[in-house]
Structure formats: C-alpha cells, structure tokens
Amino acid sequence: MWVGVLGPVEVRDESGAQVVLAAPRQRALLAMLALEAGRIVGHERLVDGLYPEPPAGAVNAVQSQVSRLRKAVPGLVVEHHPAGYRLVASPSEVDSLLCVELLDAGRGAEAFRLWRGTALADVNAPFAADARSRLREVLIKCALSGGTEKDLHDLLEQDPLREDVRAGLMLALHRDGRQAQALEVFARGRELLADELGVDPSPVLAAAHQEVLRAAAPHRGVPAQLTSFVGRDEDLRRVGKWLRDNRLVTLIGPGGTGKTRLAVEVAHREPGEVAFVDLSATTDVARALLDGVGVREAGLLSAGAVSVEDRLRAALANREALLVVDNCEHVIDEAARVLGGILAACPDVRVLATSREPLGITGETLSPVAALDDEAATRLFLDRAQAVRPGFTAPADVVAEVCRRLDGIALAIELAAARVRSLPIGEIAARLTARIDGRFGLLSKGSRTAAPRHRTLHAVVEWSWGLLTEAERDLAARFTVFCGGASLAAVAGVTGSTVCDSTGFDSSGFDSTVSDSTGDTLASLVDKSLVEIAGDRYRMLDTVRAFCAAHAPDLRERHARWFLARAVQAEPHLRAHEQLVWLRELGADHDNLTAAVAWATGHDVELALELVAALATYYWCRGLRTEAARQAEAVLRACGETPPAGREQEYAMCLLIAWPVATGDQSARQRQADALLGELEGPPRYPILTMMWGMALGAPETQSQAWLRRHRLVGSDPWSLALSLVGDGLMAWQQGDPGEAAELLRGGAEAFERVGDRWGVALAVNQLAEHALAAGDVDTALVHIDRACGLLEELGATEDTAEVIVNRARARLHQGDSGGARADYADALRAARRAGAPLVEANCHLGLAVLARLDGDLRTAWQECERAWELCPGGWYGPDEMRCHIAVERGRVAKASGDLGQARQHFDDALRRAAGQRNAVTEATVRAELAALATSF
Template sequence: MEFGVLGPVLVGGREVAAPRQRALLAMLALDAGRIVGHDQLIGGLYPDRPAGAAHAVQSQVSRLRRTVPGLVVEHHAAGYRLVADPVDVDVHLCAELLTAGRGAQALALWRGRALADVEAPFADDARARLEELRISCVVAGGTTADLRGLLGVHPLREDVRAALVRALHRDGRQSEALDVYAQGRELLAGELGVDPSPDLAAAHLEVLRAQAPHRGVPAQLTSFVGRDEDLRRVVKWLGENRLVTLIGPGGTGKTRLAVETAAREPGEVAFVDLSATTDVARAVLDGAGLREAGLLSAPVSVEDRLLGALRTRSVLLVVDNCEHVVDEAARVLGAVLSHCPQVRVLATSREPLGITGETLSPVAALDDEAAARLFLDRARAVRPGFTADPGVVTQICRGLDGIALAIELAAARVRSLPVSEIATRLDDRFRLLSKGSRTAAPRHRTLHAVVEWSWDLLTDAERDLAARFTVFSGGAGLDGVTAVTGSDVDTLTSLVDKSLVEVVGDRYRMLDTIRAFCASHAPDLRADHARWFLTRAQLAEPHLRGHDQIEWLARLTDDHDNLTAAVTWATTGDVGLALELVAALATYYWCRGLRTEAATRAEAVLRACGETAPPGREQEYALCLLLAWPVATGDQTARIRQADALLDELRDPPRYPIMTLMWGMALGAPEDDSQVWHRRNNLLGDDPWSRALALVGDGLVAWHGGDHDKARRMLADGARWFGQLGDRWGAALAHNQLGEIALSLGDTDDALRCFDRGRGLLAELGAAEDTAEAVISRAHARLVAGDRAGARADFELGLAQARRAGATNVQAGGHLGLAELARLGGDHTTAMAECDRAWALVPGGWYGPDQMRCDIARERGRIALAAGDLAGARTHFEDALRRAVGQRNLVTENALRADLAALPAAAGP
C-alpha cells in the first residue's frame, strides 16, 4: 500500500474524507515503520488535551482501520506504528531519490503543497520541514522555470541562485546566468552585507570559464537501428577512457554509432569530419567552433592555437574518417590529449590510431536480426507499407556481409526493383567479386562491390554526373553542381533518389566511399572548378562590405573546402588564376578571421609566381604581398616596399578596396601629410565604403596626432557610414576606437556605450575573439569608472572567451587589465606577474602587436613606481616611449613623457 503526503494526503491513491483520520494517517506516514508516541499523537490531534484524549486517539485509529481496508496500524505501550516500508511513503521515497542524485524524479513526486488538506496543529511545523525538502528537490532536479519561481519566493537562498545560474549556463543562456549572479551579489551586499557563498561564486566562475556548450552533433534524418548493444558499450568505455576509437571496414556504421554516442553525452561536443581534408589541426579547430583570429590576429600555428583553445575546456571531440590521414591524426590528437586534460576523443577509423591509452571498439557487421530490421526500416522510408519474405531479406543482408551502408543502398532500390530481383543481382555480383585477391582489404571485397552494383544501375547520364561530382570538396550548392559538371537538375535529383548523393540543407554531397569509387571514372574538371569558384568569390566580394555581409560570409564558409581546393590546384596548375582567387577572397579571409590561412596561401602563390608580378596581375600580386607579409620568410620590409612600389603605379583605385586597409596596416600610420595625400589619391575610391574607411583612417591619424575632437567627429561619421552600408566589421572597428578615445578622455559612460555597441555588432558576425576583445575594453572602462568588481568580472569573462578562441593577443590584454587591478589594490608582486603573463602571450611579427608591448611596459613602470623602484620605473617608461615613437602614436608618447617628467618629483618626501 502506498501513502502520499506531498500534496493532499493519499492512501492507495485515494483521499481520506474525515479530517482527524486524515491528520492521524499523515502523522503515522511521516514516521512510517516507527512508533509515534501517545503524547505526540494527542498533541497533534487535540492540542487542548481534553479529558479522555487518549481514548479519542484510540477511537480515531479504529475508525481509520475501518475506513482503509488492509491498513495495518499496530498498538504498542508507547504509541502506534504504521506497518509499512518507508519507501512506500512518497516523502521517504523522495528523500531517498534525492540522496541518490535523482533530483528530477524526486521533484516529480510532489503534487502540490505538502499536507495540503491537513489543518491539524502539527501540520504547520511538518510543512516547514517538508518545504526544505521541496527546495532541495528543485535545486537538484528543477527546470530553469522551477528555479526562477523558487528564487522569486526565496531571493536570498544562495543554493537556489547557484542552481539557476548553472541551469541557465547548461541551456546556453550565459548572459542571463551572469545577470542572475550579479543581481544576487547586489542583493546579498545590500540586505546582508555579505559576499556570495563559495558555491554561488563557483557557479559564476563556471560561466566565466566557458561559453554555451558547443553541440556540434550532426542532426540525423533516419532512425538508429541495430547497434543498441554497441551503443551501450561505447558510452561505458567513453566514460572510463579519454580515447576510444571505433574501427572497422568502411560502411559498417562507425560514423552513425559515433554520432549517436555523442548525442547522449552531456556538455560540450565537437564533430570533426576529416574526409575532405588533410589539415587535421585546422579541421579540429573549425569543428570545435573556433574562429582563427580577430581584429588583431596572433602569429601562432594552427596547432598551437588549437591547444591553447582546448587547454582548459571540457569537451568531447568526435573525429570522423581518420583512416586517410591516420599518422597526422594520431600526432595532432596525441598532442591534444597530452596538453588538454579535460578533452576526450571518440574517433572513427579503418585502422587504430596507435596512441598510448587508446581503447579500440570494433564495429563489426550486423547480425541477421539487426540487418533485417535496418533493411526494412530504410525500405519503408522510400516505400511506405513495404513488406517482404523474411527469408529473402535475410538472404540479401547476408549477401551484403551485414555492412550497414550496403544494406541501406540495397533498401533504397525497393522503390524501383522487386526484392527478389535485388536478391538475385546481389548474389551474382558478390559471387564474382568474392574470387578476388584474399589479401585485398575488406572494403575492396564488400563496399566496392556494393557501390559498383549501384553504379551499374545508373543511366549513362547519371554515371557521368556521379563521376564529375567528385571534383567538389565537402559538397556544393545546386548552382555550382550544374555549372561545373554541365549536368541538369533532373539527373542530380535522380542520384539523390538512388542514394548516390545526399542532400544536407540546400547543399549536395556524396558519401566518401561512393565518391572514392566514382572518382576513378572522373574527367579532370579542376580548372573548371577553380574558375567557377573564382567567379563565385568575385560575385560575393562587394556583398561582404554591405547589408548582405552575414549571408554571403555564410555562403563562402559553406564552400570553404571548395575554395581551398581551387586555390591549392591553381597554385601549381594556373598561377595567374591562383593570384586572382586569393585576391578575390581577401575580404572573406579578413572578415572571417582566417588571416593565418590567407597569409599561408598567399605566400605559396608568391613562391609559385617568382620575384615579379605576371603582366596584368600587378594588383593581385601586390595584395598577396600584403596578405603574406606576416608569415613571409626573409626580408619582410623588402616585401612591403615591393608592394608599395606596385601600388604607386596605380592611377585608379584598386579592384578590391580591402587592399587599402591591408596597405595601411602593413605600413602603419603615415609619416607626413604628403604620404596621406599619396595613399588617398592612389588607393581610395569614391565609393561609399572607401569613403567610410577614409573617415576611420583619418580619425585614427588625428587621434594619434593628439586632435581628439577631430578624431571623434571622423570616427563617428565613419561608424555611421559603415552602419548605413551594413558593414558590421567596419562599424565595430569605428565604435571600438571611439570607445578608446572616450576612455582616454575620462568619459567612461560614452566609452561603455561605444564598446557595447561594437560588441553587439561583432556578436552578429559571430566574431568570438573580437567580442572577447570588446569585453576587455569594457572592463578597462569600468575600471576607470571605479567599478573594480565589474571590471574584474569583465576581465575574467574576456579572458575565458579569448582562451576558448586561442586568441593570445586578446588574452594578453586581459592579463594586463588584471595587473592594473592588482596594482591599484597594492599587490605589486601579483601585478608584475600578470604583466609577465601578458608579455609572454603577445605575438611577434603580426599587425600591430607593439602597441600591446608598449602598454605592458608602461604598466610595469607604474607598478615599479608604486613599489618605490624609481630606477625600474624609468627603465620601463623609456622602453614604452621607444615603442610609442615607433608606432607614431603621439597621444601615448606625450603621456609617457609626462610619466618620465614626473619621476623626480616622486622621489621627494
């Protein structure tokens, strides 16, 4: 018999009508299995203790026994006992579930207010105790809505607030989580005069250290059939090991099993497909949702950036199709596992990676039952209501060796072929192929046969398109497929129907095994492919500077593998075409933050070209020089001079306006007005985007020259022009610089407004590193405004975001901010240590890093001065001044001269 007190009192699912019997049952159930004393029962039922109260209790017990048949209430000398297992009472079961960590199940037992229909005197005290239990259930297993409601009733409960912060964080609602913490911190300080508890502070830190969990698990369009036991095993092994590799021949279902396993994993998951690349580190970086660079990029290798971004993250990497890059995959993943202790890896490969600690989980052929279920499931997807002789289905599946991909391909044919015909054709085909070499790989004896059989079922037009389709890397859109292959839409959709090509969103892709087979029949279309994607890039370029910026960035990102393949082929196959491709993609590379990739590809093209520009492509050659400058070997200054000389010959604005920005960043601030005139007349067009860029550039020159009013006017006009054009990147750049000027003038309100505006624009672009940089700028503004707590929170948040993106230059800015906080707090040792951390993170040889070194040197001088080390202060200020002069930044230069001039006065009493 079951009893309930977490709501109206129930016994066996029914209510007890008589109020005193209901109260008596509640008292006995709350102590089920234990004796409840006479005095406790009398006090609970008859608080005035009238004469004969003991007999009245005895009478109520008798009535309760008659009311509830089968109820056993024993009488003892000391009182009465309800004979029941405590877990048969919902309150005791609730406590047990809570102890076992099953908070959601415990919370589900509550049906409303505890003892809702009991008015006896004991009920108020009992309800107060039970309310604490309910709060614990909500904290352990409640939804965000449950927790918000509870926090509204108990705003000072820190355990409830910490649970809500964590729940919002798990849901990817980081901003709300931080707001809930900030409100609690203010409430605790105002009401109680205390700081947040360690648990609430820890919940806050968890949000600061990580963004919303990256869930990179590909969505699946079909059901998961036949590998339930494999799934349980892999989930278990993944919980016990940091590297699990699913091995087996192609087509057995390794990828699908990996995806299903990842979908059941809590927290952050990143999916990495290596099938269309040989650059493992970059593929993992992209799969983990990381941008390569921000407004100021760092000159670190992709692998170092990957390790930096993953070093403190708890993430499951699902790395698919390792077999064709197994050595490189083993090296990169081995480094990740060695340097990033919270990362786990679930890999798929046709052979082991050979890394120490690797756990192998073979993915074998499906057994007869599972294979038959898979065949029927996929057949009914293309032909609803499909039925077949179980013996024939088993014959087909066995003929296909239980290989999942082969079974799915065969099942797709039931729409056009009788199942008996499928069985006959498969039997003939595999009998012939089974007589091949015994030393051949299993995939050559099974999947090759299946794909070849599918190939034989195609029409000539379908075969031609399937072969031509293999020129694409990572798939393509409809316009690209039809243009490059010369085929028609009907033939393409026919290949989709026959499972040779699959549709993902609005793009078409070919399974890796099928692509490998079809490629052996393909003509060489790489030149056509490269020329089409050049046209695509040229079409996109002006849109990247306008209102369609986000849409066109997304389109080019979808085709990134194709663009890379086009540049790679053209570098050796048609260097003129390669120059045009890199130049056309420069704006895309810059806006998306792929500057290391841009520099590397531009440098390769320059090496293929030689020392001089091909006739007619001087602009493209000059732009490649500017792109490649940060990673170029040899005399970098000579590279810039060569680009400058080529651009000096221009009599009209460049074909790609991004060249103006690149030239300005490479050469730095102009030395005099004649150089300004030269650049303006040679490189700036009269189009709106170029005029907006001119305003921002002139504003920066005015600021560095000390004319703050002129700088603010120009930058504000530039921001407005960029905004009207729809270029979020340009507008964000202008707003961030306006914020820096406002901050230098002590106008913290305006600085915060500008930084927040820039941050919002960058968030629209998905610029994680740029957003982190904006958060750190906002922290500086809060520090100047006197809000040290808010500044620290922003510095820590910005650092966490920068670490996720592997952005070392932005991390340096965060540590520099923490150094200033420590100095203002009198902790000079910590302040100098934070400066050292910042210095170690500043990259060398990239656009503008010396300004950060200048800022660090100045902060070191301030720390030395605060500690009484005047000689050290002078050394650091002079180092900073030398760097400011080199940057031609008059504002910083004047401030440092003032710092140095004030040193003698600081030596006095």
C-alpha cells in the same frame, strides 16, 4: 528633411540642424502627419486626433495649425487636398517608417537603433495613446529581431506578461550560453501567467522553453540521426566503458561498417561537452578541429602570428571535452600529429576517432567495428526498408541471403534496403546474384591489406552505379569535382556542357537558368541515394564520390574559374548591406573555394593569384586571416619572387595577406609590396587591399607615402571613402589631435553604416569608445561599446567581442566600479581562452594588473603583468603596442613598490616601443610618467 517620432518628436532640416517646435499642438500635428507620411490624413481624423473637445470651426483651426507648422519648419512640404493634408516625405525621412522597412528587410538591429525612448514622448493629444500602443508593438519586434539581452529585459520589466518578449529574452540568454538563467526566466513567467491570468504558457513561450531544454546539455554539433540505431548494442556498451577508462579510443574497420554511426551514438550518451568534427572534406586537420570546437579568427584586431594549432590547444587547455573526430584515414599522419599534441597539452580532453587504420599514438585503445551478424543485419535491412516503404515484409531467409551477399556491411545494406521503393526483394537478390555475385565472393576473401573499405564499398556503389541511366552516371561522375557539396546553380555551371569564358561564366551568365534535365537528373540521384540534399545544397557521400570520380572528366579548372567568378560577384556585397547574406553564401562553399585555390596554386598560378585577391574580403570579414595567409604564402612560393606580368596587384595582395605566416626577410617583402603598390596608377581592384596595406605597414613614415595612400590608392567608392575617414581618424589620434580624430571617426562610422558594412562601423565606434574613455566621457564610451558589441555579434566575431568587453571593463573602472570591471575582465578572459586568442588574453591580464595595483596588491599586479607579457604573440599587427602598455604598467607597479630605478627602465622600454609605433598619444603618456618619476628621485 528628417522627422522622428520614436522618442520625443524631432525634426531636422536638410542641413541636419534640429528645428525646435515649442508649440505642443504643432508637435502633435507633425507627428500625426509623419506617421502617415505620403498618405492623406482626413480633416475629421486630424480634428479628433488633435483636440479632446473640438472647437468651433475645427477644420479652420487645423488649417491654421498647418500654416504655423509650415512657417516653423522651413522646407517642410504639407500638401492640402480636398480630403485632408499629406506630408510629402519618403519612408527614409521618417524614423517610424524607416524602422518598419528595416524590419521587413531583416535588419532588426539597425531598426532598433532608431529608437530614442518612448514614442511620441512629448505629445499629449487624443491620438497619441493609440499611436504609442501601435508603435510599441513595432519596438518589441525591433527588440526581438535586433535588440540586446538588456533591451529585452527592460521591456519585460515594463510588461511581465508579454510572452513573446519573455521568449525572446530566454533565447538571447540561451545564445549566450546561459541556459540556467533562461530557464529561470521561463519559470517566473509560467508562475505569473498562472497567478494573474490562470493560463498556461503560449505555444511561442513553450517552444522557446523546449529549445533551451534541448540545448541545456553542453554538446556541440553532434549530428542528429533520422533513423534508429540497430545492431550495435554490445559495441555501444564496450566503447562507452573504454572511453571512460582511456583518453583515446579509435574505432577501426572497413568503410561502411558503421563506425561513424557508432561514434555518434556514443557521443550522444556522453555527459559534458562533446564536439563532432568530420575530416572527410578537408586536409587541414587543425583548422577543422578549430572550427569544430567553436573557435573563429574574427576580424577587428589581429592576434598576431599565432598558429592554428597553438590556438586550438589554447582553446582546449582549460576545457573538459570529448572530441569525436570522424574519417581520419585520408589524413592519418596529420590527424595523429595534431591529436597527439592536443592530448599531451590538454589533460581534460578525450578523443573518440574513426579510421580504417590505427592512429598509432601511445595510449591508443583500438575498438574494431566488424560486419553485422545475420540477425543484426536482417533487422537493419527491414528497419530501413520499412522506412522507405511502410508495411514492407519479406521472407526472413531471402533478406538474410541479401545481407550475406553484402558481407554484413551496414552502408551496403542500407543502400540495398532503399531499393525496395522500386524493386521487389526477389529482384534485388537476383541482381546481386546475376550481376556482381562473383565480385562479392572475391571481396569476402580478399586481403585486409588491400584496402577492404574501398573494395567493399566499391562493390556496393558499383551495384548502385549499374542501376543508373547514362545521364545519371555522367552527372554523378561530374559532381565529384565539388568539395563539401554544391548549390544547384554551381552544379549546373560547373558540370554543364556550355564552356565557360575567361571570367568563369558561361554565355548565359552567372545565375543561368538550370535546365530541367539537370535538375531532374540531380533529383533522381538524390532519390537513388547517390547524392544527399540538405536545405538548398547537394552533397555526395565520400565513398560514393570516390567510386564516381574514377569515371569523371577533369573539371578542376572549370570548377576553379566558376568559383572565381562567384567570389568576384560576391566581393562588393561583402562591403554592403547584404554582407551577412553573402558571408553565409560563401561560407557554404568554403571547401570548394579552398579546393579551387589549392588546384590553381599547383596548375595555374595566375588563376591562383586572382582567386586569393577576390577572396580577401571574404576571409577578412569571416575572420580567417591565418588560413588566407597560408594560401597566399603557398601561391607566392609557386610564383617565385617576381609577379607574372599584369598580376602585380594580386601579387601585392598576396604579400600583405601572407604577412602573419611569412618567413624570411619581411623587410624585403615590405619593400616589394611598397614598390608594387607605388606603381599603381589608381585605386586597386579590391578596395580591401588599401586597408590591408595600412594594417600591415602601419602609419606612413613619409608625406609622400601618405599622399600615395590617400590620393592614389583610395578609391572614390563609398566604402573606400569611409575607410579613408577612419584611417585619417586613427592617424589624427596617433598624432595627438583627438578632436579631429573623433570627428573623422564619427564620419567614418556614419559612412560605413550608409554602406552597410558592420565590420567598418564596429572598427570606427570601437575607436570612438577608446577616445571618449581617454577624454573621461565614460557614458559616451559605453554607448559606443554597446553598439560595437551588437555589430560584432551579428558578424559572429567572438574574439573581437571579447576585446570590446575589455574596453567596457576599462570604462567601468573609470566610473569607480571595480567589481563590474573585474567581472567584465573575467568574462572577456573566458571568451578569449575559449577562442584561443592570446593577445586578447594578454589585454585581460593587463586590466587585472591595473585592478590589483589600485587595490594595493602589488605582487598580484606584477604577476598579471608577467602573464600578459608571456601571452603576447610575436609577428604582425598589434602585439608590440600591447607590450608598450604592459611596460607602462610594469613601470607603475615598480614605482608603487618604491623601486624607482626599475620603474625608469620599464618606462624607457615603453617609450622606445611607442616611438616605434609612431603613436604620439602613447608617447605623450609615457613621457608624462617619466617626468613624474624624475621628481621622485
């Protein structure tokens, strides 16, 4: 049974059929009971809520209404109690109660989708006004949690003085990059509040205003600093000037002198867009830069075999930006190559790099960052010491001597200053003299070619190391196995003394309780500045990590097996309601996962195969297919041409994941994947393997292949069954059965929604939008498009959102709104360029070609077709279908210009490609064009 009050009152029986309640008082009674489902509603309350003027014998009248309601809705259970009546229903059977549950679970978008209009829209009873008012507050919470900008705008139009809605609309505009519009919304609200109520904005609205103001400058990811900037004023002016006159400035000098801090300060003072990229935790320079400039390869539609560097250059080609690239020294050759390519291809991009040595690129301007002089070093020490011990003072000559013994190295000074929390300044000076004075004297005279950064910081960290207990030293050394930080559970699981079993877990399980000693020791390392903490994660500075690693046992296998277990545990959650939570969890450990795969590839290929297979769902949902493909290709090379015994399934997964970057005989790889999957006796361990097979290999060529996929490789779990429905729907569409296709896709969307997989729902409803559009049902198509956009925004799938906006442009064109279509194509094109997604760009140019042809501008239409063709990448899934559509539009443009022979050539090309895709719908479209053309000769 299902009862809905978030709109007109609606009731459906167990089969899903709607039951019509024609009597107004029965609707009102059902609504009152549904709002309190599971709880008794008293007689007096029912009478007052149903009757403006209670009749004689009102209790009996209510009893009569309950009796009629039971007869009108078979299966509805309304229990009578001495105190009143109770509707027997769970919260999942009443939309208002389910809505509140979803809100409490943080699933605002799902809660908002339950609303069908004004609550209790067809109820006219005394209780309704108060109930609507209470439900409206729930609606506003839903809109603030999961509604779109339009939803918030509509609510604000209804109640312009609602400050929480106005704040939500401002933040929605701000997240969309429209700060100016967000500030206009605030200004209008402040004016209304002053004119109509005579009050200033509330703290909620004022906080939203401040957030927008802070982000109005287009900086991206420049780290905020918690301490003052001391002793580099002249460097700051010089670097700022050189950066205005040169496109590449590199800050060079020993480690710890303050290159990063200087670069951050310069970046904060630069106008325009600034992206900060730290290379310290990666060896993949292009990938780190791609993430740093805000580009992701997100999930629905493949962009083909486009390299990360091509995407990066495409994303920056039309942007004025400053890239601050930190810690280049350990990847100096790769950093020089990638940054050189960006500077050559992107004329409005400038680079500020930090490194121990020059990048060696033509046009590079070097700015040495030397040690601090005595005055600046003393000011820095006192500033940092007073931050950890307010009111700290010390004789200037003693502080100056400490700083001189630290060679004026900024990081060494800061670490020394932190010790005034527990040591007198005299003790700090004495320890420097007694324990490591000779070493500091040696380092001050050392050769610059002998890695001065490492030697100087080695001395600083060695001094800190000498202050640690044995337990602290042991944990600090073991901690160095992590890349990019770790959670407390990971620290305990990987560095603990209990030996992991074959799954990577110790005997106490994955979420084993962290011992007090481990937690206390880690906290002590944080207190002594050997480890940093941000949120619930711990990270060690690379310089400290390099020193501690020399004392560490080799825990890399244990690290890899622990994170394999983590991936295995996470995988089913990535296909369920907890999808976003687990994507964030694994995303935080991305560097550790990458390191685990890299180590296993070189040392334990079976472990590497397991890792790649377990991580496949994570990479797909997060939109990192190219990165996953490169990992898989490396594992395949390490394996050779034959999978290890018992790892055939994981090997097949690697074959499919590596498809976008694979070289050599791809048909041979396809045959090998087919053969390995054909040997499976049942569904794969990870259901995404079946999906990848379908995506990579397309529609089955034979009935036996179709049977294999449908009956042997599709599991009985809900996610696999949902995927099967969507896959069957796509095949039905391609085979020319739109009715069956739509029914299957609707079923797939509903099944994916029950499972909780936003990616799957978005895939299904996006296809439903295309089918509705093909059938001329534009309104339905737009509903599906809006839903797909909302889901993709939750996933952060920028590229796919742009693709859905293209569908919206097509829908608007069907409505005759060419202006709206043109605006949508422009928005999608900007997003695609920013994301470095050439296939989506091609789709946009194809749409602009259609618009130009319809306007009679055939020259522009042809040019847009040519641009779309140029942007189509080669390789894997998707591009050849796009070329088919471009060929059709080329034929239409040629036909409109009177060149029927050329039109025939393009239609023939499109027909060949449609047949190759085994898409009966597209093939029928092309044949219709050819038939129409034949009548013109």
